[in-house]
Amino acid sequence: MQEGQRGRGERVPGSAGRRRHVDRAEQLESAARLTARDGEGEGAGRRDRQALFFQGPQGIGKSSLLWEIYERHAADGAYFLDLPRMPAENHVLEHLAMQARGQDVAVPSYENTRTRFAEQSAQTQVDFTNVRLRNGTFQLLAAAEDRTLRTASLSDALLDNLVADARRPVICLDGFEACAQPMRDWLGRSLLPNLLSRRVVSVFVAGRQLPSLGRPYAGAVHTMVLPPFDVQAVREWIEGLGFASLKGEAAAIHQVHGGVPELLDEFFKLHIEPVEAASERERGQTREQEQEQTQGHPDGGRDG
Incomplete structure (x- = not known):
């Protein structure tokens, strides 16, 4: 699914119709090193980075x-989280929990914490009748602080379950720039x-804009700006699609579209792709041969 299509449908693992990924060898190699377990792959066991951020304009891939x-x-x-589809923090946590359950990862701490907060909310009633403005403001601030604490507790509980x-x-987070402030x-910040x-978690974030982290976490992040595809990548894409008529046109196609994926x-x-006359003749000959074989079959080609 292309970036311009975000929001037109739920992106699910293994969804059909996605184009073959081409190029980006450097970024994929960096991702492989980042996620390598001890003793697996180049750079395993000496990971000094924990997150890769991918930045670039719309349509760059x-x-x-x-x-x-x-x-x-x-x-x-x-x-995988498509952030623009998640308006609030609890949606992010719930989608992570849902995907965890789909992978047979138990999240009991998260579920117990969520249930406890739900029960507390049901028992808490705030009556604003005849409450002075300053008292009402205090109540709203207290409620905001309470939501922050609840979100932090739910986040801690869920991540504890995931790393267990x-x-x-x-963790892949897409579309950071489309999120509300x-x-x-x-x-x-959280x-x-x-x-x-x-330390066992690997994080990938993509967006036209990216989060700014403070110490010590900024040192665990490597940001890669995605460039347009070069002519060789376009040529490989054409070959992969099997477009014989476009062979030799990679440079011109690249120039017209600026290498933007x-x-x-x-x-x-x-x-x-144009159908050549020779190919059409070959298909016609094949059909004639099939007809001759059918006519010569003892039962006329009908199934028994």
């Missing part, structure tokens, strides 16, 4: 790259530091 990373780790404890699994969680603040404080993808989707 951030979402596709992030989804590729997710799919490569889907069988080993990966989580034998698989090391890989309160959500951005929570992600940058959730991401909480994730990075757990989203524009290239739209171009290839609209391209109709």
Whole structure:
């Protein structure tokens, strides 16, 4: 799914119709080193980074790259969150918990904490009748602080459950720039530091804008700005699609579309490969042979 299509449907693991991922070898190699377990792959056992942030303009392929990373780790404890679809912090936590259950990762601490808070909320009633404005303001501030504490407790409980699994969680967060400011603040000041404080977790974030983390977590992040595809990447894409008529046109196509993956993808989707006369003749000959074989069959080619 391209970045411009975000929000048109729920993105689910293994969804059909996604284009073949091309290029981005450097970024995928960095992701592999980041998630390597001890004794696995180059750089394993000496991980000095814990998160990769991917930045770039719309259409440059951030979402596709992030989804590729997710799919490569889907069988080993990966989580993908399309942030623009989640208006509040509790939606983020609930989606993580839902994906955990789908991977047979138990989240008892999270569920118990959520149940406890729900019971407390049911018992708490605030009557604003005849309450002075200053008292009402105090009540609202207290409620906001209470929500913050609840979210922090739920987040701690959920992440404790995720890291307790034998698989090391890989968390992919897409579309940071589309979040409202309160959500951005929570992600940058609370959730991401909480994730990075757990050394077994690997984090990937993509967006036109990215969160700014303070010490010591900023040192655990490496930011990669995605460039447009080069001519060689376009040539490999054409070969992968099997478009014989476009062979030798990679440089021209690259120049017209600026190497922007989203524009290239739209171009290839609209391209109709011409049918050569020779190929048409071959198909006609094949049909004639099939007809002759059918006519010569003892039962006329009918199934028994």
